[in-house]
Structure formats: C-alpha cells, structure tokens
Amino acid sequence: MEGERARSAHTVRAYLADVESLLGFAVAEGVQELGQLQLGSLRRWLGAQSESGMARATLARRAATARSFTGWALREELIGTDPAVRLQAPKRDKSLPGVLQQQQIARMVDDLNTAAADGGPMALRNRAMVELLYATGIRVGELAGLDIDDLDPDRRTLRVVGKGNKERTVPFGVPAAVAVDDWLRRGRPAVVTAASGPALFLGVRGNRVDPRQVRAVVNKLLQALGDTSATGPHALRHSAATHLLDGGADLRAVQEILGHSSLATTQIYTHVSVDRLRKSYQQAHPRA
Known part of the structure; x- marks a missing residue:
C-alpha cells in the first residue's frame, strides 16, 4: 500500500x-x-x-x-482461492458534512486578525493556516506538507501533493496571500531553525507543523464560535467547497480544486447547497 x-x-x-x-x-x-x-x-x-x-x-x-x-x-500464492471475492460491504452513510456559514467564517477571521495584531509568530501562523485552508479547501495533511517553494505568490496559486501522490494546482485569494506573506516576513523567521528545512508552516520549536497541531488550532477557533457543531480542519474544506458551489462555481472545477478522483465525491456538496435552498424555501414561501 x-x-x-x-x-x-x-x-x-x-x-x-x-x-x-x-x-x-x-x-x-x-x-x-x-x-x-x-x-x-x-x-x-x-x-x-x-x-x-x-x-x-x-x-x-x-x-x-x-x-x-x-x-x-x-x-503471493499464500492461499489457493480468494475467500473475499464475494464479500460485500455496507454502503456508507450519505451524511451531509458540517458546514460553516460565511458569517461564521468572518467572525473566525476577525478573531485571528485580532490575535495577529499583537505580532506573535504563532498567531501569525495560525491566521495564515486557517486563511489558506478555507481559501483552497486543501486537506490538513496537505497543508502540513507544504514547502515554501509550493507557493507562487505572483499567480496566487499553490502546488499541492494529495492522496496517491497526485499533484494539483489550487488558486487562493488576496486575504490568504496577505496572511501567508505576513507569516513569512514576520512570523516564520522568529521560529525557524536549522532543522526547519523548506517547510512552510512551523511549530514553536521550528519543526514542520504537525497535522494534530493544526487540528487543535482549528478546533479551538470553532469552539470559540459557540454556534456550530462543525469540528476540525475538514469543516473548512467542506465550507470552501459549499461556498464555491453556492457562488456559482462549476462542479468539475470544484472537483479539481479539492483533488477528488471521482465527481461523485464532489457531488455531496451539491446536496448541502440544495438542503440549504430547501430550508430557505420552507422558511420564506407562504405555501411551503
């Protein structure tokens, strides 16, 4: 494997x-x-x-x-016949992923900006990580694996190595670009060591950031919101995909951004959007 x-x-x-x-x-x-x-x-x-x-x-x-x-x-000829040929698995539950509202994202970013105003390196790092997670929809492992050279600040794109070592290019917006630049100029130099290598995001001791550290940062921010059950960095990925589709993005473009090998995986986010549309209809239409 x-x-x-x-x-x-x-x-x-x-x-x-x-x-x-x-x-x-x-x-x-x-x-x-x-x-x-x-x-x-x-x-x-x-x-x-x-x-x-x-x-x-x-x-x-x-x-x-x-x-x-x-x-x-x-x-490997360790067995003569394959006993699992007719083994069937239960179908996965088609549950809708937890998604943040755009207003909740804005509140989260406001909290990050307030913390970053003090200029502490970890505050600058946290803002850059969260901005990039939401801007690109990348996975937490992909974020932790980023190197500085994976950034193209002029084109505002990111080279990401995803599942199966598949490489893709993902765009990101101005807020993420500003946050990452701030981290590279004022945050990273304060914690970088000889062992840091080319890693984009670092921990307190200068080592490449661990996915568990990223999860801890995001979970703390989500808990501080107080009005969402969404947890973990994947909530930002879900939110990015849903907000792209809500804004009119093409499904195949979102598939490419997320790095899904199958369009069927991406289509769950259309269900999220339709679910929101149905709730809005039921609340607003007089004969709903």
Missing part, C-alpha cells in the same frame, strides 16, 4: 489494524492457517463489529481491507 499505491502512513496504520483484527477473530474461531480462511469467517467478523455499533464507513473500510489482504495473499 505504501510502496505501490502511495497510501499515507495514516491509511497504512488503519489497514494494518484491520488485518490484525480480522486474523485475531479468525484464530478465535479455530483458523490455524491462512488457507483455512473462508467467506463465512469474514462475514461473521464484519457482523460482530456491526452489532457492536461500529460506523458503516468503518465497516466499509474494513471490508475493503479484507479484500485487499486476501487478494494480496492470492497473488
């Missing part, structure tokens, strides 16, 4: 944990060799987790793990 499919370290860890769970369940059922693994065991493994209340999205991933693992075992 890591070498051939270029999956992230987080995804590899999740799949390894799934395989350990599967094999542990099989051993408990009396399976002693990989060749003894059968479709029934795989189905009972998923069924037991479903009964324990596991989310459908996680069950779907675990079914995919089982298929990938047994497919690999077959290619």
Whole structure:
C-alpha cells in the first residue's frame, strides 16, 4: 500500500489494524492457517463489529481491507482461492458534512486578525493556516506538507501533493496571500531553525507543523464560535467547497480544486447547497 499505491502512513496504520483484527477473530474461531480462511469467517467478523455499533464507513473500510489482504495473499500464492471475492460491504452513510456559514467564517477571521495584531509568530501562523485552508479547501495533511517553494505568490496559486501522490494546482485569494506573506516576513523567521528545512508552516520549536497541531488550532477557533457543531480542519474544506458551489462555481472545477478522483465525491456538496435552498424555501414561501 505504501510502496505501490502511495497510501499515507495514516491509511497504512488503519489497514494494518484491520488485518490484525480480522486474523485475531479468525484464530478465535479455530483458523490455524491462512488457507483455512473462508467467506463465512469474514462475514461473521464484519457482523460482530456491526452489532457492536461500529460506523458503516468503518465497516466499509474494513471490508475493503479484507479484500485487499486476501487478494494480496492470492497473488503471493499464500492461499489457493480468494475467500473475499464475494464479500460485500455496507454502503456508507450519505451524511451531509458540517458546514460553516460565511458569517461564521468572518467572525473566525476577525478573531485571528485580532490575535495577529499583537505580532506573535504563532498567531501569525495560525491566521495564515486557517486563511489558506478555507481559501483552497486543501486537506490538513496537505497543508502540513507544504514547502515554501509550493507557493507562487505572483499567480496566487499553490502546488499541492494529495492522496496517491497526485499533484494539483489550487488558486487562493488576496486575504490568504496577505496572511501567508505576513507569516513569512514576520512570523516564520522568529521560529525557524536549522532543522526547519523548506517547510512552510512551523511549530514553536521550528519543526514542520504537525497535522494534530493544526487540528487543535482549528478546533479551538470553532469552539470559540459557540454556534456550530462543525469540528476540525475538514469543516473548512467542506465550507470552501459549499461556498464555491453556492457562488456559482462549476462542479468539475470544484472537483479539481479539492483533488477528488471521482465527481461523485464532489457531488455531496451539491446536496448541502440544495438542503440549504430547501430550508430557505420552507422558511420564506407562504405555501411551503
């Protein structure tokens, strides 16, 4: 997965944990060799987790793990037949992602601007990170992986390496450009060390910022709003996509910006927009 499919370290860890769970369940059922693994065991493994209340999205991933693992075992001639060929996964819930209103984004930015006015390097960094997350809709891991050379300030574009090592170019607006420039001029030089390398965003000790640090910053800002259930940097990604579509952006353009391999993934944001439209209709139309 890591070498051939270029999956992230987080995804590899999740799949390894799934395989350990599967094999542990099989051993408990009396399976002693990989060749003894059968479709029934795989189905009972998923069924037991479903009964324990596991989310459908996680069950779907675990079914995919089982298929990938047994497919690999077959290619390596560790088993004679693939028991997961007919293993079906539950469909993922089509829940609408948490989205911030534009007024909430504005309040968040106001708080960031107030903090950055004091000139502290971390305040300047936080403003630049949040502005860039919302302006581009990039993932938190993509943000943490940015280097200074990935920025093209003249064209206001960003080179992003996404899932599967796929590269894309994403535009961003003037507020994000100003915030990032402020961080590079006044914030980054105050914390940079010999170990910083080309990393765009740094932690207090000068190392490349960790995605967990970014999540902590965004969660604190969202909690301070007090009127949203949205959590984490992905809420900014969801919000950017929805606001682009609400503003009339083409669906395929949004797909390219977000780095989705399938248009179907991007279409969930049209459901968000339609849901908002329906609520507005019900509130305003006299015969709704």
